Amino acid sequence: MTLLHRTQRLTAIGAAVLCLLAAGGCWDSKDVDNRLLVGAIGIESTKDGRLNAWFRMPITSSAIGNEKDTFFSLIQHGETVMDAINKLQYKLPKALDVSSTRTVMLSKDIANSGLLPYLEFAVRDRSVPLDAVIAIVDGNMRSIFVRSNPIGELTGIYTKLYFEPYAGGIPRKNKAMLWEVYSKLLNPLQANLIPVLREDKRSLFTQIGNAYFVEDKIAGMLTMDETLIYEMITQRLVHSEIVLMSRSDLKIVHKKTRIKTKLVDGKPMIKVSIWVSVALTDKSHQEKNVTEDTIKAELNEQLQKLTKSMLQKTQSSGSDIVGFGNWYRGRLRPETYTSWPELYRKADIDVQYHVRLRNTGLEFLK
Numbered sequence: 001m002t003l004l005h006r007t008q009r010l011t012a013i014g015a016a017v018l019c020l021l022a023a024g025g026c027w028d029s030k031d032v033d034n035r036l037l038v039g040a041i042g043i044e045s046t047k048d049g050r051l052n053a054w055f056r057m058p059i060t061s062s063a064i065g066n067e068k069d070t071f072f073s074l075i076q077h078g079e080t081v082m083d084a085i086n087k088l089q090y091k092l093p094k095a096l097d098v099s100s101t102r103t104v105m106l107s108k109d110i111a112n113s114g115l116l117p118y119l120e121f122a123v124r125d126r127s128v129p130l131d132a133v134i135a136i137v138d139g140n141m142r143s144i145f146v147r148s149n150p151i152g153e154l155t156g157i158y159t160k161l162y163f164e165p166y167a168g169g170i171p172r173k174n175k176a177m178l179w180e181v182y183s184k185l186l187n188p189l190q191a192n193l194i195p196v197l198r199e200d201k202r203s204l205f206t207q208i209g210n211a212y213f214v215e216d217k218i219a220g221m222l223t224m225d226e227t228l229i230y231e232m233i234t235q236r237l238v239h240s241e242i243v244l245m246s247r248s249d250l251k252i253v254h255k256k257t258r259i260k261t262k263l264v265d266g267k268p269m270i271k272v273s274i275w276v277s278v279a280l281t282d283k284s285h286q287e288k289n290v291t292e293d294t295i296k297a298e299l300n301e302q303l304q305k306l307t308k309s310m311l312q313k314t315q316s317s318g319s320d321i322v323g324f325g326n327w328y329r330g331r332l333r334p335e336t337y338t339s340w341p342e343l344y345r346k347a348d349i350d351v352q353y354h355v356r357l358r359n360t361g362l363e364f365l366k
Contacts, residue, residue, distance in 0.1 A: 036072070036092060037100040040159060041128070042141045043081060043118050044107035051118070052077055053084035054105075054145045055096070073145045081121045101128045103159040104178065105197070108138045111211060111218040115192075116185050123182050130179035133163050136196045136211055136218070143199045150203055158204060163195070171231040172224040174210045185216050188337045189325030191314075193230060196221060212319045214341065219317040226310040229303065232274055233257060233322050233351070243278070243299065250278040250299060253358070261327040268347035270324055276303075279358045296355045307351045320344045 042054030056073045074091075078084030088096055110118055122128035137144065149158045161167035163175035176194045184192045192213040200206040209221040210230075222230065231237040235257050243250045254277035262269045278299065314321055318341030325340040332340070 035095045035097040038096065038098045039071075039100065039157065040103045040105065040145070041081075041098065041101055042105040042107075042137070042145055043110060044137075044141050045109045045113065046077065050077060050079055051081070051084065051110075053081050053088075054141060055088065055098075056145045071148070075142075075145075081118065082125065098127050099129065101132050102157060103133045103135065104128065105135050105137045105141065105144070105159075107141055108136055108196070108218070111136045111194075111213075114216040115181070115213075116216040119178070119182055119185070122178055128178065130177065132178045133160055134176045134178055134181045134194055135159070136194055137205075138196050138198045138208065140199050144197075144205055147204060171237045172227050173207055174227050174231065174236075187326075189320065189329060189340050190323035191215075191219075191319040191321050191341075193222070193227070193321040212314055212317070212321050214317055214319050219319050220313055222310060222313065226306050226313075229306050229310050230321060232276070233259075233272055242281070243302070249280075249282040250295070250357075251281050253277050253279050259324075259327065261324065263328065263331050266343075268324065268328065268343055270327075270347055270349045272349070272351040273354065274351065275354045275356070277356045277358060292357050296357055299355055300353050303353050304351075311349055311351075315345055315347065315349075318342060318345050324349075 036057045038055050038057050040054075040056045042056075044052050044054070046052055052075055054073065054075050056071055058071050074088060076084040076088045078087055085096060085098065104119070104122065106115065106118060119134075122132070123130075151158070161169075163169045163173055165175075169175055174193055174195050176192070181192055181194060184190050193210050194213070195207055196209050196211050197205040198208050207224070209223055210227045211218045211221045213219055228237070228243075232255055235255070237252065237255055243252060254275075256275040258273045260271045260273075276299075280295070313319075320340065324347065325337075325344065328340070328343075329337075
């Protein structure tokens with residue numbers, strides 16, 4: 001055997017060994033058929049100071065057989081969520097995989113007592129995707145986890161699609177993701193706004209509003225219409241939204257927001273200018289004197305009314321859901337960040353709307 005052949009042979013053997021070493025990490029993996037993929041997690045407090053954790057998992061087509069149900073639900077009592085997950089493993093023939101979780105729901109009792117202890121497991125362990133949707137459930141959580149999805153969507157996907165802009169999501173619903181909620185819990189300059197759901201007899205659930213928080217405790221709730229103002233100021237309104245009025249129905253098609261801030265004698269002064277382009281979709285057939293000016297005036301009046309209501313609620317509780325405090329990060333000493341809620345209570349906030357109406361040449365305005 002020549003030196004060249006010997007070198008080629010040793011090289012081939014070395015390459016084979018390296019391939020085996022690289023594949024070693026896959027030897028202890030679990031096949032998808034041996035895992036229960038969690039679609040949604042529900043957490044509710046109990047009277048003994050512990051918690052109940054709900055898990056809802058889709059059943060794959062190969063495992064359904066002649067059964068009608070396309071999902072499997074379980075509940076487990078525990079000290080923490082991880083404790084409940086570990087105890088649940090004693091009852092299951094397959095591995096419980098929470099890495100596919102699409103939604104984490106928390107009971108309103110937990111929102112009243114504090115969210116942080118119940119969400120730390122997801123961030124510290126990195127077991128739940130950071131883009132999972134967070135929602136508060138007001139009332140019975142059991143029916144949401146044991147009832148079938150009315151439109152046949154896979155477990156967890158139904159809830160995810162409810163908030164997604166590319167599906168059923170609209171700005172008023174206010175999609176809140178795990179990473180976003182957790183970051184605001186640790187940021188004294190901005191508070192959380194989280195959707196509140198309630199069971200519904202026909203659909204799986206319905207949304208009744210959006211809860212605003214002080215630190216990790218719920219402080220109150222905005223209506224769906226008030227949430228629209230939050231979406232406009234924070235520039236989260238990226239898709240069209242319908243606004244219903246007495247004289248006409250409008251669709252917001254474009255929006256631009258500019259925020260100017262200053263600190264005068266320790267008092268925050270905030271000026272918000274919002275340019276709104278709306279398209280006329282319908283008008284009242286009972287109102288005869290409907291003009292472009294009357295429609296714009298009514299829309300501006302309605303937006304100002306909702307803005308005043310939203311600011312009164314959040315400022316009275318010191319809950320800066322918009323995140324105006326982030327504009328003052330460079331003007332305040334880091335050790336004074338925790339005092340921002342009190343500064344927000346005293347802030348002078350002026351919001352002005354500049355409305356432009358499209359489709360004015362159509363038959364609607366005759």
